[in-house]
Amino acid sequence: MGRTEAVRTNMKECVAVSSEVPVIGTTMLAERFHAATREVTLEEVPVPRPGPGQVLIRVAFCGICHSDLSLIDGNFPASVPVVTQGHEVAGTIVKLGPGVDQWKVGDRVIPSAGAACLRCRNCLRGNFAACLRLNLMAFAYDGGWAEYVVSGAIGCSRIPDNVPFEQAALLADAVSTPFAAVVRTARVHLGNAVGIWGVGGVGTHLVQLSRLAGGTPIIAVDINDAALERARRLGADYAFRSDDPDLQVRITEATGGRMLDVAFDAVGITATASQAIYNLDTNGQVVTVGMSAQHIDAGSFMEFSLLRKQVKGHLGYQVQDIQILTELLSLGRLDLSESVSAIVPLSEIHRGIEMLQEKVGNPIRILVQP
Ligand SMILES: [Zn+2]
Ligand SMILES: [Zn+2]
Structure with a gap:
């Protein structure tokens, strides 16, 4: 795998979140996968804007999954030329797109890692869970190895107050x-x-x-x-x-x-x-x-x-499964504390990818922290 470590060219404004009004800079650090060269780079990119029906989430943690590695090594075909990887996100909503009133700024959520196409025969019958052409986060659109990620408001799962972000991030696939x-x-x-x-x-x-x-x-x-x-x-x-x-x-x-x-x-x-x-x-x-x-x-x-x-x-899960798992965690029926094998900062994403590739320390899940 060819790699270039992009140097952060322009210092972004300090991003801080006060109790209610988050201050969001104009640019953010993001991992970018380039399909043509299979290079993984760290780049300063514009903070995305949530469109109608979408929310902007400040990423607390995002898992590194074998399917992310499969895109890098070419076992999964790339669906877009450049994409931010990472689909196992837990974070805080910092901005609401037009028309969103189901959530409020400050809500802790796990975004759905896929969006139904709304066009295939199953979607047309209303069976969105069986969509045949699911748009996958981190493959079809930008994912969570970044400071912020945009997600549909529908499909987000609320994280109970007593469930830590680290364990919540495991729920969007790994569990x-x-x-x-x-x-x-x-x-x-x-x-x-x-x-x-x-x-x-x-x-x-x-x-x-x-x-x-x-x-x-x-x-x-x-x-x-x-x-x-x-x-x-x-x-x-x-x-x-x-x-x-x-x-x-x-x-x-x-x-x-x-x-x-x-x-x-x-x-x-x-x-x-x-x-x-x-x-x-x-x-x-x-x-x-x-x-x-x-x-x-x-x-x-x-x-x-x-x-x-x-x-x-067997493949995948339904969004409601994430909700059930948050309840199991919140009620203490399930303990995933041993599942967080390591946490690497986003600036060291290459090291995190390598740790999973080499199975360093026999990891269950390695998390990225922006
Ligand atoms: Zn995954
Ligand atoms: Zn569909």
């Missing part, structure tokens, strides 16, 4: 995607034997949320001992290495012979999906959350059909 996988796609319920392949950033939250949903037992499978130990700490009843030749025997013992009702593949490669499918009970289901270009091998038709196994793909 909401696992939430939707557990609650909506897999429908984990009390007594389900749950296996989770890959207990990194996504898988760790699958462990916590499966436990909250009543999964019994919860079995973490990974190749990394430190990740397995962390999964045990955060709620897994058992933690097994994926390269253990006796893995199936261990899962048989851990489940009293009934095997898994639900297995999440948070890695998304042929080997992990096959292991997960192989260890299912009758009517068991594998939900794939991880992604790669590899293929799924579900074994023989004979066994797959005889045991009535299922494989389901």
Whole structure:
């Protein structure tokens, strides 16, 4: 990846927010991804203006996600020539666009990371959650690795007073995607034997949320001992290495012979999906959350059909899932304090990206602080 560190050319005015009237400068620091060269630069850009139905948010924290890295390394196609990355934002509303009266300046919110296209066949039927051409923040329009970000007023979720911004920033993908996988796609319920392949950033939250949903037992499978130990700490009843030749025997013992009702593949490669499918009970289901270009091998038709196994793909979350997660955090049912692995200042965004690329310290989430 080619990189140029842009020098901040003009000092912007000091940006301070008093109790009610925020002072907003005219320019701000923002990370910019240039599709033609795949360069990531830090630039001084104009502070965006919220249009009708939009709000301007001062970013408190924004997560660094694997999908951000995928845009940089070319695995995700660029949809615009230049864009500010970062789609996992928590911050404070500092300005309302024309017509916005649902929010007020000073409200703490998590903006939605996507906007429905309002044109596809699902949007035309009013099924906006199933939009086929979702405009994604940080891909189709500017995201939150910047001091300010513009978002639609509809789709913002209020952050309860007792929920810190650091944990709120995790909800706009890193925790909401696992939430939707557990609650909506897999429908984990009390007594389900749950296996989770890959207990990194996504898988760790699958462990916590499966436990909250009543999964019994919860079995973490990974190749990394430190990740397995962390999964045990955060709620897994058992933690097994994926390269253990006796893995199936261990899962048989851990489940009293009934095997898994639900297995999440948070890695998304042929080997992990096959292991997960192989260890299912009758009517068991594998939900794939991880992604790669590899293929799924579900074994023989004979066994797959005889045991009535299922494989389901999962993607994303609904905005209402973020709201439910803020309630779980506020009520103390869910603790994400261990999920903030590191915080880097926006001026050191390159270091943050590198830390995730190199998996420095086995991170769950690295946050950027403008
Ligand atoms: Zn993300
Ligand atoms: Zn649409």
